Amino acid sequence: MRAAVIDLGTNTFHLIIADISDANVQIIYKTNVPVRLGQGRINENIIIPEAFERGVETLKIFKQQIDKYKAQQTVAVATSAVRSATNGKDFVDAVRKNASINIQVIDGDKEAEYIYNGVKATGIINGTSLIMDIGGGSTEFIICDNNKLLWKKSYNIGAARLMQAYFHSDPISEQDKSAIINHLNNELTDLKEACILFKPNHLIGSAGAFETFAGMLLKEDIEIKNIKSASIAFTTYNSLSEKLIASTHAERENMPDLIELRVDMIVIAAILTNHILSMSEIKEISLSTYDLKMGVLYSFAD
Structure with a gap:
């Protein structure tokens, strides 16, 4: 078909x-x-x-x-x-x-389910993992292991929403960053509880901003559009996120492998990702280029 x-x-x-x-x-x-x-x-x-x-x-x-x-x-x-x-x-x-x-x-539950199906199709899930899909309007989190989905939830903390609400400085100020972190702390209490319960040790970023992170870090080694998944070194991700968060709009415009759509939203994505890494104490990061749309396709194959 x-x-x-x-x-x-x-x-x-x-x-x-x-x-x-x-x-x-x-x-x-x-x-x-x-x-x-x-x-x-x-x-x-x-x-x-x-x-x-x-x-x-x-x-x-x-x-x-x-x-x-x-x-x-x-x-x-x-x-x-x-x-x-x-x-x-x-x-x-x-x-x-x-x-x-x-x-x-x-709805957000169905969105998370499709994202899980897409990521699962890459074969990258190894042990208890936290899948994160940063959208413009919402961000989905899924905790799973090799065999099954354990917990999922969609939150209205997408990059476009957070950017329009809190990103009012260039480069982003400590005040704006603190406002975002406070908002995330208030919104994500049940995610924190789920991480304590299930103890995921692997963060898998589903497409979007994570393709940008990987593209900027791995550009000499891989062609993102030709792969299903890739590992992202924790220390090199940290260095990149610090650089992105500290940079001005003009500086980011001149960074290679950073598309126009994400020049500002990548700052929000980095702050959000850093918050999740800190909250969950995860030290292993991967990219899945398969996301919601691949999950829908693979639902036809089931």
């Missing part, structure tokens, strides 16, 4: 088309567009008109590719930006009318 999956993220829309047979997934086409659906007013739960229009136009183009490759089934899933927006239903209706795509708005 040929299937298409669209992941309508808060920052980026992804399209992936694959042939699926007997638990084997062969990707034949993929693309992504930095739609920035959460631009400007995500914390007010509104998709602004410019972002609304970009989203619809992008999905019209995606539909052309889906038709070109003759996909027999299409699944489009929307996450935090659409599910929290007061005009989210209007967006879903506009896409159905103008792009002939039916969007499923999934």
Whole structure:
């Protein structure tokens, strides 16, 4: 069967088309567009008109590719930006009318489940692990071992939300950093309790910001787009995160392997990741390039 999956993220829309047979997934086409659906007013739960229009136009183009490759089934899933927006239903209706795509708005639990399925397909889970997927609107955490999912939760602490609420200085000030950390401490009490209970010793970052971290650290050794997973050395990650957090916007703009979409959000991602590493006392970090969209594809193969 040929299937298409669209992941309508808060920052980026992804399209992936694959042939699926007997638990084997062969990707034949993929693309992504930095739609920035959460631009400007995500914390007010509104998709602004410019972002609304970009989203619809992008999905019209995606539909052309889906038709070109003759996909027999299409699944489009929307996450935090659409599910929290007061005009989210209007967006879903506009896409159905103008792009002939039916969007499923999934809750945070389902999002975490798909992320787990995607990461599991890489084979990287070894022992008790904490999977972390930093989105623009939400961040998902999943604790699992080699055999099963143990605990999962989605929090409205995505990079775009935190950036719009707290990132008001350049470089980011101690005051702004403290405000973020205080917010995380208040939001993540049950995650901390879960880490104490299950004792994960491996942090697996699902795509997104972790692809950026890995790309900046491992660029001479691997091509991120050609791998399923990679190890990230704890000490070199710490050095990179300190550099990113201390840098100005202009300095980050000139850093190689840092895409425009993440020039500012990578600071938030580094602060968030550092907080999780400190809270969990984890010293082993890996990247999984498989995330929600791959989890949806592999659900076809089950």
